[in-house]
Amino acid sequence: MNTHPMKLVTIVCEALARQPLTQLLAETGAHGYTLFTVEGSGTQGRRTAEMEEFANIQVEVIVQPAVAEQLLVRLEREFFPRYAMVAYESDVRVLRREKF
Amino acid sequence: MDFLDAVRANLLSPAVLFFALGIVAALVKSDLKFPEPLYVTLTIYLLVAIGFKGGVAISQAGLGVVWLPALAAIALGVLIPIWSYSILRFAGRLRAVDAAAIAAHYGSVSAVTFIAGTNFLRQINQPYESYTSAFLAVMESPAIIVGILLGRVSLGERGAIWGQATRLALREAVFGRSVLLLVGSLIIGGLCGERGMASVEGFFVTPFQGVLGLFLLEMGMVAARRLEDLKKVGLFLLLFGIGAPIIHGGLGAVAGKLTGLSLGGTTLMAVLAASASYIAAPAAMRLSLPEASPTLYLTSALAITFPFNIAVGIPTFFALARWLHAMP
Numbered sequence: 001m002n003t004h005p006m007k008l009v010t011i012v013c014e015a016l017a018r019q020p021l022t023q024l025l026a027e028t029g030a031h032g033y034t035l036f037t038v039e040g041s042g043t044q045g046r047r048t049a050e051m052e053e054f055a056n057i058q059v060e061v062i063v064q065p066a067v068a069e070q071l072l073v074r075l076e077r078e079f080f081p082r083y084a085m086v087a088y089e090s091d092v093r094v095l096r097r098e099k100f
Numbered sequence: 101m102d103f104l105d106a107v108r109a110n111l112l113s114p115a116v117l118f119f120a121l122g123i124v125a126a127l128v129k130s131d132l133k134f135p136e137p138l139y140v141t142l143t144i145y146l147l148v149a150i151g152f153k154g155g156v157a158i159s160q161a162g163l164g165v166v167w168l169p170a171l172a173a174i175a176l177g178v179l180i181p182i183w184s185y186s187i188l189r190f191a192g193r194l195r196a197v198d199a200a201a202i203a204a205h206y207g208s209v210s211a212v213t214f215i216a217g218t219n220f221l222r223q224i225n226q227p228y229e230s231y232t233s234a235f236l237a238v239m240e241s242p243a244i245i246v247g248i249l250l251g252r253v254s255l256g257e258r259g260a261i262w263g264q265a266t267r268l269a270l271r272e273a274v275f276g277r278s279v280l281l282l283v284g285s286l287i288i289g290g291l292c293g294e295r296g297m298a299s300v301e302g303f304f305v306t307p308f309q310g311v312l313g314l315f316l317l318e319m320g321m322v323a324a325r326r327l328e329d330l331k332k333v334g335l336f337l338l339l340f341g342i343g344a345p346i347i348h349g350g351l352g353a354v355a356g357k358l359t360g361l362s363l364g365g366t367t368l369m370a371v372l373a374a375s376a377s378y379i380a381a382p383a384a385m386r387l388s389l390p391e392a393s394p395t396l397y398l399t400s401a402l403a404i405t406f407p408f409n410i411a412v413g414i415p416t417f418f419a420l421a422r423w424l425h426a427m428p
Contacts, residue, residue, distance in 0.1 A: 016386035016394075019268060037136065051139050051322060053382050053398060082390035 003093035006100055007068035008060060011075070012038065013085035015055040021079070025061055028071045031100055033061040042086070056084075062092060062100050106224060106415040113223050115216055118313040119410055122320020127327075134318045142315040143379070147281040149304040149311075150215055154233030155289020156297045166231050169359035169369065173235040176355060176373050177242035180348055181207035185250050192336040194396070196254030201385045201392035202337075204247020205401045206344050208377035209239045211278060212319060213409045215312060217371035220414045221364045228364025232372075237282040239372055244273040244384045251389040269388030276380050319406070326403035333399045341376075341404030349374035349417045357424045366424065370417035374409055376401035 013021065015037065025033050038058045063071065068089050075087050094100060110116060125132045158166055181203035188199035214236050221228050248269050273279070289296065297305075330338065352373025356366030378401045385392055 014386075016383055017390075019387060020390075051136060053378070053394070054322070054325075055136060 001095070003095055004097040005065075006062050006092050006094045006097070007065050007089045008062050008092040009068050009071055009087065009089045011059045011061075011085065011087045012040075012056055013059075013079075013083055013087075015052045015057045017079065017083040017085065018057055021059060024071070024074060024079070025059070028063075028074065029067050030061045030063050030071070033059050035059045042084070062094060064100060103415065103419045106220075106418055107412070109223050110220050110415045111411065113219060114309065114313045115219050115316050116410060119316040119320040119407075122317040122322075123324040123407075124320075125317075126321040126324035132321070134321075139315075139318055142311060142318070143278075144281060145304075145311050146215055146308075146315060147211060147278055148285045149308055150211065150218075150233045151237070151282040151285025152289035152292075152297075152300065152304055154231050154237075155286040155291070156293060157230030157289075158234060158286070159290045159293040161229065161231055165360075166234055169232075169356065169361055169365070170235055170238055172355040172359045173239045173369065173372065174242055176348070176352060177207050177209075177239040178246055179207075180351075180373065181243045181246045181250065184344060185247075188337075188340065189254075192340065194337075195392075197251050197389055197392045198396050200247050200251030200254055201389050202340075202397045202400060203250060204244050204385060205376045205378070205381040205397045206348065206405070207243025207246060208241075208381045209236055209372050210375035210377055210401075210406060210409075211236055211282070211379075212312075212315065213375035213406060213414075214368065214372055216316070216410050217368050217414050217417075219309070219312060220418070221367060224418075226364045226367075226418070227362065228368055229362060232361075232365050232368040233282070234286055235369065235372055237279065237286055240279050240282075240377065240380050241273040244377075244381055245270060247381070248273075248384070248388045251385075251392065255389075255391065266388050269384040272384045272387055273380065276383060278380050316410075323403050323407055326399050329395050329399040330403060332395055333404075337396060337400050338404060341400040342408050345374035345376070345405050345409055345413050346416070349413060350420060353417060353420045353424055356421065363421055363425045366421035367414075367418045370421060371409065371414055374405075374413055374417065376405040378402045378406065 036058055038056050040056060072087060072089060079085055184203035184206045185199050188194045188202055189196055248266055252266060349370040352370035353366055356369030361369060382394065382398055385397065
């Protein structure tokens with residue numbers, strides 16, 4: 001089986017940041033993403049998810065390493081000061097490299 | 101009926117009692133929880149039902165009687181954020197961007213507070229103009245737009261006033277789910293008229309009180325979970341959260357009386373002016389003024405002003421409207 005190294009960037013943030021975030025993904029060249037509603041608790045309190053204002057989303061996107069770096073840099077610079085958010089990257093291996 | 105009877109009638113209505121149950125559920129940390137899709141479903145139902153009913157009422161009354169009070173409603177929506185901003189900024193010493201975001205919330209309206217107001221009038225058998233829900237529809241956006249402009253200017257981003265974030269927020273303010281559903285159902289109700297009402301009455305009118313009870317149960321929990329944030333907002337915002345609805349409600353009552361609304365309609369205009377948005381405004385502010393603290397505006401609108409209006413504000417505005425209408 002032929003697998004290729006890629007980066008998985010995971011972003012957990014407030015649901016109201018969804019629109020600017022998905023736009024950033026498009027701008028940095030991600031070819032797609034997966035988004036789901038999550039709940040939990042962190043330094044900014046409990047996110048109870050009973051309405052959108054208090055809900056979190058998790059966005060997962062698989063991209064090439066250069067794109068992942070650019071994405072994380074822009075997240076740190078433009079999003080972290082404004083939105084409740086955590087982001088991290090991890091190594092993954094994918095089939096069909098051309099999809100990403 | 102005196103004022104205390106009105107307060108009692110309000111507090112003992114199913115809707116307000118369910119709201120109280122929601123608060124209790126959150127305070128005792130019950131495992132009761134509404135899934136988010138149910139919350140959204142109940143919101144859609146309430147907005148469509150109230151919009152449709154308003155549209156039918158407009159088709160009967162004619163636009164001729166609606167436009168003047170509607171204009172007064174829009175004027176209130178524009179003016180409330182301007183003086184709220186000044187008070188929050190200069191008396192409350194809040195950051196400019198926070199003052200602008202909170203001002204937008206208080207100028208905009210809460211549909212559920214309005215619906216609770218109609219519910220109260222029904223409890224005490226006080227007739228009102230059903231077309232007042234049209235005022236609900238036109239009051240939601242102007243304050244959000246004014247708030248965004250105030251915030252952008254205060255951030256020194258005059259050049260970026262019409263930047264992309266603002267355009268997105270304006271889109272949210274005008275085409276967001278609550279305005280879209282309200283205006284859409286108003287038009288549908290207006291086109292269908294009485295005959296259309298007869299066909300949907302069984303779904304949109306008869307179960308309405310029960311759905312409102314369920315929704316307020318949920319809102320009680322949502323509001324009470326914000327109570328722990330009260331410490332973070334400070335005394336000034338606490339006082340503002342109670343003082344602003346009283347003053348704005350008074351202005352709304354005067355506007356309603358001057359534009360020729362009945363006692364019931366005047367009460368509802370006061371309720372609209374007094375209410376603070378917590379659906380459309382937070383979403384628009386998060387997009388356009390992400391620098392503003394959501395804790396401040398959500399806590400004051402949701403944990404202070406909303407419960408105040410539901411429990412005490414509505415009967416107070418009724419008493420005020422009655423006093424105005426008793427004057428020659």
